[in-house]
Amino acid sequence: MRKTYQSIDDFLSDSSFKEWVLEGKHHHQWHEWTLSKDESTELMQSARLYLLAMKVDEQEIQKADVQEALGHTWEKINEQERINQGNFWLRLFKSSTLQKVAAILLVGICLVWVYQQQITPQKLLDYEQLISQQNDGLIEQANNTDKPQLITLSDGSSVLLQPNSKLSYPKLFIGNERKVYLLGEAFFEISKNPAKPFFVFANELVTKVLGTSFRIKAYKNNPNVEVVVRTGKVSISSNTSVQTSDKPIVLLPNQSIRFQRKELIFDQIITINNNKPDITNQVETIEQVNFEFADVAVSQIFTTLKQAYLIEIDYPQEKLKDCYLTTSLSDQPLPEKLKIICESLGNNTRYEMNGNQIIIYSNGCN
Template identity: 55%
Template sequence: MQKRNNYTELEDFLSDESFQSWVLHKIDNDGWEEWTLESRHRAKLVEDARLILLAMQIPGNQLSGSDIHRALQNTWLKIREKENQRAVKTVKVRFLRKRVLTGVAATLFICFLSSWFYSSYLKSDNKVTYNELIEDDNEGLVEQTNNTDKAQSITLSDGSSVLLQPDSKLSYPKIFTGNERKVYLSGEGFFEISKNPQKPFFVYANEIVTKVVGTSFRVKAYSDQSNVEILVRTGKVKVKSNDLVSKSDKEEIILLPNQALRFYRNNLKFDKITNITQDVVLTQSVGNIEQLSFEFNDIPVSQIFETIEQAYLVNIDYPKNKLSDCHLTTSLSDQPLTEKLKIVCKSIGNNTSFEMNGSQIIITSDGCN
């Protein structure tokens, strides 16, 4: 689909079968929506092509004679421009002309829908794309994309961990520098942030920014969804709209444990939810990592490892014979994955350590103290 990056004419889009499937049948296997939102420059061209294609499907008797007259005048102007620019595309222009004359002229449809298209669909003045956020950052970023059907665990250079859900991606510096830690999310991720009051952590997702020092929370911000959701598990977060968003009052919302926020992208409004149990959407989307308890009182280490495996969808390989009688009492509730492992290994003692390789964790130990 890289050829579409070179599209400069309406006919280019109208003759593209994938584009037709997206517009007419809502089939977006090639990511037309996200591709369109990546650039304001191409949005107008895509809009015109889309609305003309839709107009061709409207029965003629739904418009009055004056409507058709105005439509023909405007459409003929566009056709003449295209004929003057590229004579080689005469056949395609004639095809377009014939469809407009025998069916319904597109212009009235464009007049009525253009304002709706921009305000409800593209919102170019308000909506912020993942690519725009990345372009605004001068640092070299590492991008992790989850194209699998299960969550992936990512460990950042400061020890913070992110459980990245399917169809999501995260961009972050290989090493955090300066007095801030910034990451960029498209999709959904559960964050557990290492405490560092002198270096706050920021998650940029669509039109909002989440600021934390050390806490755990979930951000759900897909590009094709109409709102953004944030749910806090531990600690405190501050949420506000991105500076790239126009017409926003930049109000800052503070969220405490078991509180959530829903940000409506179309009207830039915040909805703070103090009792998440009464919100069906939020309760249905809570994952294992948010439900499991990490408070252990004289619990076998095997059960602790099993809980970590269920929460982070990782595999832990450890010497079962040497740790079979090992029980621990510890609290891991407000710790990223790497900190949890460090605490467990230190509690076991006897030269116990761990090594991470993607979703595989290897524990080496001489046994319990």
């Protein structure tokens, strides 16, 4: 029956065991246990040490020494209990049936982990992360007003930045690339330079252009990034930080596309009718303005530019009141538009830009 003892208390409550340890009785009965090596024997040895420790005459040693000895004894007892518990689970695990169950559970856990890795969307990129990855100093312009703001870049490209949006760009474009970073919404008119492609990084999308006009909508908390092309063509791909297997997508004039940020997939390309983007809530956008002029008064051309870019243009109205132009300004950034107008007028006509303020100096038309 004593072979079934499961704890030290079982031995301590056995009067025969206590008499053997403390008085030397029943020696033959208990001594045989000291020769075996099963778990009950280990528990018995721990109980025996405990009884011997309690038997020490307090007058022979200091009380503190007794407490220390008892402390060490209990540490050994607790350690043995942990070992015994571990041996119990080890024997249980060695059961063939339990091994099969454990194997099935392990495989199931692995399959669930792989599935979650596949369906769990990658962490979304945002404007701050994109900017933090850049070593070169960037100029950041934030539009905290309720009207679009015009930004002119060093290469002559123009950006119409919408309210609650930010654009970061270098003071000068150095190297064989031009890169800017957008948070929010903006309309871009890029100066043509085939040797130096232009890149717009907006959340998870990278839009590459050589010279064209297009709109990007990429707000921080929006689930999608949207691109609309007015003129030229652009190549759109996902950022390398969230690179998908999709090949770059090419958008032609009057086409738009939406990128789902969480799923990292592109929707189908949409063709825009009558140059009216259906993914913007604005009643009148720069994409809807006609920049083809045939024998049109210069004053009317300036009015068109003012309405399209929401800028102020100061010009000598009396000197230019009889001036008319025939020209195409459809695929040009604003600085290039102004340059073409001034060159067409001649007679020392020139312009100056200061943000949203344009001043035209002229002595009249040729």
